[in-house]
Amino acid sequence: MGTADDADVPAFWQGLGLPGLADVHVHFLPPRLLRRVWAYFETAGPLIGTGWPIRYRESDAERVAHLRRLGVRAFSALAYAHKAGMAEELNRWTLDFARATPDCLPSATFFPEPDAQRYVAGALAAGARVFKVHVQVGGFAPTEPVLDPVWGLLADAGVPVVVHAGHAPVGTAHTGPAPFAAVLARHPGLAAVVAHLGAPDYAAFLDLAERYERVRLDTAMAFTPFFDRFVPFPAGELPRLRDLGLAGKVLLGSDFPNLPHAYAEQLAGLARLDLGDDWLRAICWGNAAALFDLAG
Template identity: 80%
Template sequence: MSVDAVDPGIVAADAAVPRFWQGLGLPGLADVHVHFLPPRLRRRVWEYFAAAGPLVGVEWPIRYRWSDEDRVVHLRRLGVRAFSALAYAHRPGMAEQLNRWTLDFARATDGCLPSATFFPEPEAPRYVAEAIDEGARVFKVHLQVGAFAPTDPALDQVWGLLAEADVPVVVHAGHAPVGTAHTGPEPFAALLARHPRLPAIVAHMGAPDYPAFLDLTERYARVRLDTTMAFTAFFDQFVPFPGDELPRLRELGLAGKVLLGSDFPNIPYPYAEQLAGLARLDLGDDWLRAVCWQSAATLFTLTPT
């Protein structure tokens, strides 16, 4: 089935995306926060969003409920040259199986960064080391959904492995959309105090505690932020990004510490809206170039082809 047959309205809305990056003189986009999941887990995740489950809390209609094949085609049409396949474990005993699927998916999919996950369990150091050996270039953990503290002793060796290998981990550490005992800047700051060289990418800019996560990004050399869903009308309903923090955001972006993320396909609006939100910040073309391609290209050694 062609993408156009799946949802021509979305395809039409996203037609602006190639013009966006071409106007900046970029070879394309690099999106560090994209999800591809095994079919059964993907189905359950989409059902949870459709039901506005407790950890979602608001109506959240996913606009890209398409097959993996159609979503890959769409990303390529948009000019997304590099993207992740983020999966995250929410209980013991599932991370290793997820890693087999996501690493196989990356091997079969041009442009996909080999992605992996972990959970606080005795086996985690072993299978994380194995995933790194197999070429994993980015990990994902979700403190809200996983319901675990980042300082759980079972993960201490895992964080050390990632720091030593300099492999980034995308961490959903913020309270949005629904906070838990393990989200927010305090638990994440405690983790960084133990592992100051951890190459972490804070998902969703750490929303809604933007200033506190900006502080941590300035303080720790290997901490970065991703833009996932931030600066969109949908996400601003939780807490808009504070205007007086835009100068700091600009400096961090120019320093290579802000990366494009989208949460594709689990978004309730067209992909183009993420980019429009970034452009509306009016932080300059150099900032947009760094965020949308150059910083990820440096971090992951990407080429424009």
């Protein structure tokens, strides 16, 4: 993909012979909360650390329409709780959103609180197919004892959870590979998707994906000029990234709509790696299609 223009995105996946794109790292939130998130990004809040203008400041309907024009045939609605008492209501909203938006994977979240196991079980019963948890924003250790039965529930259900466990953009006491590695040691069957390839500790999170059968990574923001300024992916790890992608372990993520650049930048960055069309086909569709049983 030579340019980073959204108008060129359909030609990109059509040239690979794909039915479209599957993006595991997309955010849809209740409008008031989303506006607050955007304000936090754009004012360089403490957990952002840099100016981060939001490119896609449209309504839910307009953003869904844009994804469809791009050819994104399956996407998530990742919401994440940053304090106790909000996850269950977020789950109601995101699950309702998915019911009204057939190409959206029913999505849910949780927080370390006494009733987390109950409402996670409820979300699973309601059809949740992917969860999101944000260790950095939530400010909690993934090893919190109250979360242990939640991780176990998700491992038993085989439902993936997208985990922002890495230090980027700003590290906290509970981010980095060690805390989440402790979760995996206790729940080795957990179907985890490490957001942002685990930036900046790429090598350590690649190790976890190699060690645990059901651990994967998403590409959100990686290999874009914006992200490369701060946390560039080490060239020496590209062979492992290629092998893991071909083994079903790397999924397309974008972080749409919370982007300071065009959606196409994500795809252009992946194409620039020159890891082969088979790799691109796996990342952009095949791996997510297998994980979520998407129709071709």
